[in-house]
Amino acid sequence: MKLGLFYSLLFIALLGCEPLQPAKPVLVKSEPIFYLPADTFLFRSSHTCWNAYLLSFTQPLPLACKPVPEGFSLSLKHRHGVTEGPAILVVQYKNSSYYYHVLIQNNSIVHPASKDYRSPKTVNTDSSLQQQQILHVIDEWRNLLPLGKQKRYFEESILSLEPKAGTFLAQKKIPLSAYYVQPGSPASIFLKGKYLKKENVFEVTAGPLQDKYGNQLADGTMIRFLYTNNQFTSQTEVAIRNGMAILKIPAIQQHYTIQAAIHTVNSNTIKLYK
């Protein structure tokens, strides 16, 4: 009877027992900086199976746990770069969590991208040719890097652009860095015309149209022709192509007086007769 009671109590006591919590693992590294993803976090511990992740400045990074003699090692599950800065290494076993404050850096700088932001993206020779430039360098893992040997992370300057119309790249081979210099208003408009007997029309030509820096006016710029005889005045708009605009007026009347204009710039006035 007594023996039965003893065994029962022993059985209940065994049921109530919990496995011992392993002691806090000891991080084996004297330097506070870890270079990822190459470095591993080596721990000395009696227990070799831990749940762990690294709380980087932006997000938790999953870690892979591997048993080693005298403990375990942790390494990044995804072998990519990280957001550099302070991090908390969280090591968990059941309800116990242990925290280790570390500094993490990338072991290599991959594809540092210089950013050359220009504003405004489009300038016109009529207005200011000045452009704002903001410079900074970012690595593939979105960490800002210092500019050259300086400890500055940003640089700004105001550039004076050449008055040459075209599409330019602020950074070679990066189409997104393109900026544009548009030709301005025409410096003058030269008009000439003749009567084409075969077609029975007056042909009026305006051009070559250039701005004050010699840039050919953009294709599609509208030029307004105003032509009059003694009775009526007519107006027609023509798009410029290759710096020239050609208008054909049916020769209904015997003569016309013609002038062309782009905004406030007027051409010479010509008279055409059949």
Added chain:
Amino acid sequence: MFRYLFISLFILLIMYFLLQEKLYRRTASIPVFLLTDTIANQHQTKNTLTVHSIFQPDSFRQQILIRDYSAIWAHLNHLYSTNDVEAGKEYYSEAFFKQLTRHHTSILSTPVSRTDEQHNLHIQNWASDGLVCTAIDSNLLLTYRYPDHTSKTMLTNLAVVLVFQGDHWRIDALRFLNQEEFQNLDTKAP
């Protein structure tokens, strides 16, 4: 015989369209402008702005920047605790989001939470078209809370690049500069 074939084909066709519609319903997501951002709405922090740039943003744009920067931090803190990269994707640039997804496997529940108590944003550069802004977040107060109800407040300095895309500011890059423990709080870290 043909009658049964036609009927079965007809039933198959109806089932196909019904299933397609069900599938569409399941994958369709609400457009961003109809979503309520509860994480950003519930977030509270102190934010002061100082402008050092050549081009100065007007007060309206400054207010927008303060509002969006607060939302960015609401999502960064949420990300810190959960690794939920989707929730704040509207506040990350494409490249920043891509970097976050590289370390994403699933949503976690980390024991440490982080809150941003205070920001002092110093605008270093402001693009004249208002699409790029670089800044130093000086004396940023970050409080880390641990499961044993202890906390640690850190005084941090950061450099950030923000880009205006869509209809708000997004974080494009950052650089942790330095930090030290903020001594005024009497709670202790583990």
